Amino acid sequence: MTSKGSRLDPWVDSYATRARGMTASEIRALFSVASRPEVVSLAGGMPFVQALPMDAIAEMSARLIRERGPQALQYGSGQGDPTLREQIVEVMREVGIDGHPDEVVVTPGSQMALDVVVRIFCDPGDVVLVEAPSYVGALGVFRAYECDVIHVAMDNEGLVPNALEETIAAVRASGRKIKLIYTIPSFHNPAGVTQGPQRRSEILAIAQRSGILILEDDPYGLLGFDGGPPPRAIRADEADGVVYLGSFSKTIASGIRVGWALAPHGVREKLVLASESAILCPSNLTQFTVSEYLSTQPWRQQIKVFQEVYRERRDALLDALATYMPEGTTWTVPAGGFYSWLTLPPGLDSKAMLPRAIAALVAYVPGTGFYVDGQGQRELRLSYCYPDPERIREGVRRLGTVMESELQLMQTFGADMPQHDSQGPQTPAPDLG
Amino acid sequence: MTSKGSRLDPWVDSYATRARGMTASEIRALFSVASRPEVVSLAGGMPFVQALPMDAIAEMSARLIRERGPQALQYGSGQGDPTLREQIVEVMREVGIDGHPDEVVVTPGSQMALDVVVRIFCDPGDVVLVEAPSYVGALGVFRAYECDVIHVAMDNEGLVPNALEETIAAVRASGRKIKLIYTIPSFHNPAGVTQGPQRRSEILAIAQRSGILILEDDPYGLLGFDGGPPPRAIRADEADGVVYLGSFSKTIASGIRVGWALAPHGVREKLVLASESAILCPSNLTQFTVSEYLSTQPWRQQIKVFQEVYRERRDALLDALATYMPEGTTWTVPAGGFYSWLTLPPGLDSKAMLPRAIAALVAYVPGTGFYVDGQGQRELRLSYCYPDPERIREGVRRLGTVMESELQLMQTFGADMPQHDSQGPQTPAPDLG
Incomplete structure (x- = not known):
């Protein structure tokens, strides 16, 4: 090797322009922790293939x-x-x-x-x-x-x-x-x-x-x-x-x-x-x-099986959200698919809250990853496709607890809390389906 | 649709610069003819997967x-x-x-x-x-x-x-x-x-x-x-x-x-x-x-099986080339893999000859496809990986006949023959492995 570029990657000056923006997301490391079985993941978009024959x-x-x-x-x-x-x-x-x-x-x-x-x-x-x-x-x-x-x-x-x-x-x-x-x-x-x-x-x-x-x-x-x-x-x-x-x-x-x-x-x-x-x-x-x-195989029949699995999980998610979410939280009601989109009460930041959520054994995807321009700080994605209804309820309960304690902190310290809303654009999240 | 672009493809003006050069190779149509079973194809790079357990x-x-x-x-x-x-x-x-x-x-x-x-x-x-x-x-x-x-x-x-x-x-x-x-x-x-x-x-x-x-x-x-x-x-x-x-x-x-x-x-x-x-x-x-x-599976053993299959076919190709190729033809002697590279006698053009070869029921890939700059008119690729030794011999025999008759034409008409060597860069051939 000639001595060009940094010691870490000798090819650092050789990449194409399009590769310059290719850097691993900051929340990637968090998600490797989130894949531990004790964490309820409402983050990934993995279909429930176990329902297949x-x-x-x-x-x-x-x-x-x-x-x-x-x-x-x-x-x-x-x-x-x-x-x-x-x-x-x-x-x-x-x-x-x-x-x-x-x-x-x-x-x-x-x-x-x-x-x-x-x-x-x-x-x-x-x-x-x-x-x-x-x-x-x-x-x-x-x-x-x-x-x-x-x-x-x-x-x-x-x-x-x-x-x-x-x-x-x-x-x-x-x-x-x-x-x-x-x-x-x-x-x-x-x-x-x-x-x-x-x-x-x-x-x-x-x-x-x-x-x-x-x-x-x-x-x-x-x-x-x-x-x-x-x-x-x-x-x-x-x-x-x-x-x-x-x-x-x-x-x-x-x-x-x-x-x-x-x-x-x-x-x-x-x-x-x-x-x-x-x-x-x-x-x-x-x-x-x-x-x-x-x-x-009876593929149309199998799709009905999948619909039923996901409908039941969607219902579990919506029930749990109604039960455990603090006032000021809103979410979408999906008529199909895998996801609900949640908006946090004013003052909360979904990305700043993620490490606390994972510590409380629940994971989601922060909203900023779904925008290119830094929007989405108060938003997050919840997936109900993979965990069973009981786990979904438990995950939402844990999320509610984390949000309540964040809100309480905010109430206690008021304007002295760091304002996450002023952050600039964030690196998008990894592809999670 | 608005009335932009040609009638054939309304999006013709919308493509990226990189897509402008994406056009189907001229010899693509020829190869769809060449896939008929009566044609001995020395063109494709298909491995002989039939040898698998x-x-x-x-x-x-x-x-x-x-x-x-x-x-x-x-x-x-x-x-x-x-x-x-x-x-x-x-x-x-x-x-x-x-x-x-x-x-x-x-x-x-x-x-x-x-x-x-x-x-x-x-x-x-x-x-x-x-x-x-x-x-x-x-x-x-x-x-x-x-x-x-x-x-x-x-x-x-x-x-x-x-x-x-x-x-x-x-x-x-x-x-x-x-x-x-x-x-x-x-x-x-x-x-x-x-x-x-x-x-x-x-x-x-x-x-x-x-x-x-x-x-x-x-x-x-x-x-x-x-x-x-x-x-x-x-x-x-x-x-x-x-x-x-x-x-x-x-x-x-x-x-x-x-x-x-x-x-x-x-x-x-x-x-x-x-x-x-x-x-x-x-x-x-x-x-x-x-x-x-x-x-x-005994994968190392299976690779030996493949080596033996391809060695036998390589030998069949080399024998047949020695027997049937006209004077002035040269080719490489592969010590492994799927291909030999052949150089035609002066005056012959591998691309111009291809339709005649396919009419005589043998196919190869003309040399120009393997260059970006129009080189390779006297060259062509022969694959021995897929047809069995008997078919390879027959294919080379047919190719020899086509070459002989081209050379004869050239001898008869001399300098009046169109000179293919003056052609410019050619569209590369399709991906044939």
């Missing part, structure tokens, strides 16, 4: 190798297995999408689909509009491609059309180029809210009028709790103006890593080339596993 | 789900499963590397490892030095990140140290920044040559003196034919100055998509963050499959 999947996996081993273990198509792409079209019919297998690009998880969409559209400095708050993993991708992320206000029905329209006008007035509107219309991560049909139409109309592509991320769309049909995707009403991202991580299993993008022809073509460049091809083994599962 | 793998896969389903089907670590990383360190000992599991980053195929290395190091315009010719898939990644690729001459022992030194000096004199030396030291794709120990030391010394990181790609290192120990990796002698890429695609199975990077501490840290941003985490299912295979 393991014996049937085991048998299916063995049959797959015995009957189609040479193909399952071989390189496959860059765009994804044709049979699986047909099945994906079938799955998307559940959210009202009339797609074609040729428009589908299979990727190792929908995160990778998100990555290649941004890869083909965004130059450094291009603007991406996202909800306030937005999915941590998406913010990470936008940052990796040096996009300029701008938040648009949400309410209890998600992205606010007026705010969207005003932001588009303001950004364009400043001479900048908007490449994408990134939205999670159903059972939002982290906000826990869902766009109604009218809201979706308005957002679509604004995007069309403005000539901006919608990037619709829909990992939770089939996990609604009201028993009715799932929310109709924005993509269902517009083929050319929307790239739709789907995932089997929550409807089958996250550890398989199979997701997809559904994109208009020209975009799809670029996506395939970008994806081939990044990974050659997705795994035939994992694709065939999903394909076999869809063709031999 | 399918029943044992089937049984192992079922046991994996039964015993560890909830973990195998769940999100995992962004860096990769700790047990697998220990096993990877064990595998790398075969090429003389004394690594640590903490330095290993597991990715869905080593292509993805290559992608994230370039992602963290290369800004647009940064120079990457590669062999002449180089791996198509790597050239695609460098292009995707808008690198300036410069070829360095090879001989029968691979990358030429003098040429490397001169190129570094020339590039630096022109004021440009060299970020990586990308090399495949063992059983080169596509050149079929291998750096000897002395050659490796010289290359390493030059890189160290120049303060340039070596990116060592080693998918074929364990697939040598001489029965001795595998070539010692460049990384074995230098931990700080080399990022080493490994793959299970050729030693176990390509359809599983498990590869890795071994990198110095600071680089590894960035690689994990970049990889998490792109995919959240590699598949636990595929990682556990590889891990189980390594711990329950």
Whole structure:
């Protein structure tokens, strides 16, 4: 080695500009503590895969190798297995999408689909509009491609059309180029809210009028709790103006890593080339596993099982919040998915409080990680997908105790308490699903 | 949609600069014809996975789900499963590397490892030095990140140290920044040559003196034919100055998509963050499959089986070339791996000849795809990994016939033949492993 750079990393001066911002989140270390079994984690977004029929999947996996081993273990198509792409079209019919297998690009998880969409559209400095708050993993991708992320206000029905329209006008007035509107219309991560049909139409109309592509991320769309049909995707009403991202991580299993993008022809073509460049091809083994599962297992029935598991946990969370949260606390009531978004009483700071919460054996994700601009200090995300109802209640009880004692301190010392609200932007949290 | 862009792709004006060069290769259509069973394909780099013990793998896969389903089907670590990383360190000992599991980053195929290395190091315009010719898939990644690729001459022992030194000096004199030396030291794709120990030391010394990181790609290192120990990796002698890429695609199975990077501490840290941003985490299912295979199957024995299969096919190729190639043809003699690199007699053009070869039911990859600068018109890659020896012989016989008739035409019409050698740079071929 020549003696350039620091002693710790001799390559420190060699990294690309895009890598400069890649630093481990400060709260990462905290979460390694939070993974101890005595801590109730309301932080992670791990689906409850234990609800799967393991014996049937085991048998299916063995049959797959015995009957189609040479193909399952071989390189496959860059765009994804044709049979699986047909099945994906079938799955998307559940959210009202009339797609074609040729428009589908299979990727190792929908995160990778998100990555290649941004890869083909965004130059450094291009603007991406996202909800306030937005999915941590998406913010990470936008940052990796040096996009300029701008938040648009949400309410209890998600992205606010007026705010969207005003932001588009303001950004364009400043001479900048908007490449994408990134939205999670159903059972939002982290906000826990869902766009109604009218809201979706308005957002679509604004995007069309403005000539901006919608990037619709829909990992939770089939996990609604009201028993009715799932929310109709924005993509269902517009083929050319929307790239739709789907995932089997929550409807089958996250550890398989199979997701997809559904994109208009020209975009799809670029996506395939970008994806081939990044990974050659997705795994035939994992694709065939999903394909076999869809063709031999009662997958719609299994989704009902998942819905029931998560509904029960959502109920436990809401009950416990009503019981244990101090006055001044508010939260969203999710009609599906994994998350509720909580706003602390004035004066509390979710990030400053996290070490105390973990010491009290409960974990959550502080709100600042879901914004790029330092918002979210009084907010936090609670996940109810993984712990059982009893643990959820206990976790919320512990959280309530921590909040009460913080509030009491504040009351005692009043204006002498350090004001966390004045802090600047924070490093986003790690990807926790 | 507003009426911007062409009728065919309304988003044509919205793509990022890096996506402009993403167009399907002209020879892609030819290869869809070439996949017909009557065509002997000496083009693709598909490993002969049929040689695997399918029943044992089937049984192992079922046991994996039964015993560890909830973990195998769940999100995992962004860096990769700790047990697998220990096993990877064990595998790398075969090429003389004394690594640590903490330095290993597991990715869905080593292509993805290559992608994230370039992602963290290369800004647009940064120079990457590669062999002449180089791996198509790597050239695609460098292009995707808008690198300036410069070829360095090879001989029968691979990358030429003098040429490397001169190129570094020339590039630096022109004021440009060299970020990586990308090399495949063992059983080169596509050149079929291998750096000897002395050659490796010289290359390493030059890189160290120049303060340039070596990116060592080693998918074929364990697939040598001489029965001795595998070539010692460049990384074995230098931990700080080399990022080493490994793959299970050729030693176990390509359809599983498990590869890795071994990198110095600071680089590894960035690689994990970049990889998490792109995919959240590699598949636990595929990682556990590889891990189980390594711990329950005689993997070293199976590699010997693969070596024997490929040695026999290499011999068949070399015999057939000696028999059927017209005078003036030369080729490399691979001591391992999948490929021989062939140089046509003067006046022939490998790309112009390809449609005729496919009409005569034999396929290869024309040389121009392995260069960024239009070199390689008289060269082509022959793969012997997938067809059996009899098919290989027949394929080479057909190729010889096509070449003979081309030469005859040339002799008849002399200087009136169109001169293909004057063509400019060509679109690289698709990724064929």
